[in-house]
Amino acid sequence: MDDTNTAVRVPQHGQTECRASLETLARIGDKWTVMVVGALAHGPIRYNQIRRVVEGISQRMLTLTLKGLEQDGLVSRTVYPTKPPRVDYELTDLGRTLIVPLQAIHAWTVAHQPAMLAAREKFAEREQQAASLQASVTASK
Amino acid sequence: MDDTNTAVRVPQHGQTECRASLETLARIGDKWTVMVVGALAHGPIRYNQIRRVVEGISQRMLTLTLKGLEQDGLVSRTVYPTKPPRVDYELTDLGRTLIVPLQAIHAWTVAHQPAMLAAREKFAEREQQAASLQASVTASK
DNA sequence: CTGAATCCACCAAGATACTG
DNA sequence: CAGTATCTTGGTGGATTCAG
Numbered sequence: 001m002d003d004t005n006t007a008v009r010v011p012q013h014g015q016t017e018c019r020a021s022l023e024t025l026a027r028i029g030d031k032w033t034v035m036v037v038g039a040l041a042h043g044p045i046r047y048n049q050i051r052r053v054v055e056g057i058s059q060r061m062l063t064l065t066l067k068g069l070e071q072d073g074l075v076s077r078t079v080y081p082t083k084p085p086r087v088d089y090e091l092t093d094l095g096r097t098l099i100v101p102l103q104a105i106h107a108w109t110v111a112h113q114p115a116m117l118a119a120r121e122k123f124a125e126r127e128q129q130a131a132s133l134q135a136s137v138t139a140s141k
Numbered sequence: 142m143d144d145t146n147t148a149v150r151v152p153q154h155g156q157t158e159c160r161a162s163l164e165t166l167a168r169i170g171d172k173w174t175v176m177v178v179g180a181l182a183h184g185p186i187r188y189n190q191i192r193r194v195v196e197g198i199s200q201r202m203l204t205l206t207l208k209g210l211e212q213d214g215l216v217s218r219t220v221y222p223t224k225p226p227r228v229d230y231e232l233t234d235l236g237r238t239l240i241v242p243l244q245a246i247h248a249w250t251v252a253h254q255p256a257m258l259a260a261r262e263k264f265a266e267r268e269q270q271a272a273s274l275q276a277s278v279t280a281s282k
Numbered sequence: 283c284t285g286a287a288t289c290c291a292c293c294a295a296g297a298t299a300c301t302g
Numbered sequence: 303c304a305g306t307a308t309c310t311t312g313g314t315g316g317a318t319t320c321a322g
Contacts (some may be wrong), residue, residue, distance in 0.1 A: 014267065015176070015179065015194065015195070015196070017179075017247060018176055018179040020177055020247070020250045020251070020254060021175065021246050021247045021250050022172060022176065023250070023254070024246055024249065024254060025170050025175060025246060026172070027257075029166050029170040030146065031163060031166075031167070033172070033264070034159060034162065034163055034166060035156070036165065038156065038158075038159040039156075042175050051244070053156065054156070058230075070247075070264070071261055072239055072260055072261050072264075073256065073257060073259075073261070073263075073264075074257070078282060094256055094257065097249065097252070097253055098249070099156045100245065100249065101242070101245040101246045101248070101249045102162065104242040104245035104246075105161045105162050105165055105166060105245075106158060106161070107242070108238065108241065108242045109161045109162050109164070109165040112235060112238055113161065113165060115214065116213045116214060116215070118170075118214075119212070119213055119214025119215075119235070120212055120213050122214075123213075125216075140231025141177075
């Protein structure tokens, strides 16, 4: 062990585990999926209802998102062959389990988002100052 | 209460809350950010060490990701003006709070990812059959 | 070693129009 | 109402090169 600077080197939670979580995030963490799952969280809902609730989603994206969720067994699709046609979407049992991690995200947001935004502003200020300094230095050349 | 199909209609957790979580996800939920945070979770680490650990990340993306995290106060950057230069990155207290929701994601992945993949395969099979049927119908026209 | 800068390819996603 | 089909584009990220 001649580690120069790999101090503690806790072997727990390697890259492999990150990879797995990553795939999950890629599937359920994108913009529209989160919104759609949110819309479905209250119970069965029709196609155009989702469209109104999510607001801003294009027909294309809604269809694609729903198809993806259905494909992964997170959402069930029920067609009522009435006139006019009606299609209900609903979270499956598996889909409902998503609510837990999603709430974890939400909890973090409530607790720490403000601090994050504050840090961001501070950083922006410093950038301003740095830019000013740089400008004066450049000008005096 | 003349709800035709808006059954329970739980007013809890509106779109507003989803929006907030969404911003968080957009910031910390992207591919490289998750991996980098994972690499930083063990303690201070140098630029090129991250590059090796994350494996696959380009110089550009690593720099951009780190800059973003630093900007949001999630990661601290320490420069040692030695020769050659050395820069350490480390999660801030704020950054460490990310580990909680990230572990929630990980827990979900371990528990439900297999079921999700299974569902995906099943769906693919059905698609195959549907395609075959469609083909025979089309052919018989 | 740690970046910054430039160029470029690709694809996700929006808009639009059409169908069952 | 609930989709599908096609076209177009803007941004994301990779490769490469230069700099401190």
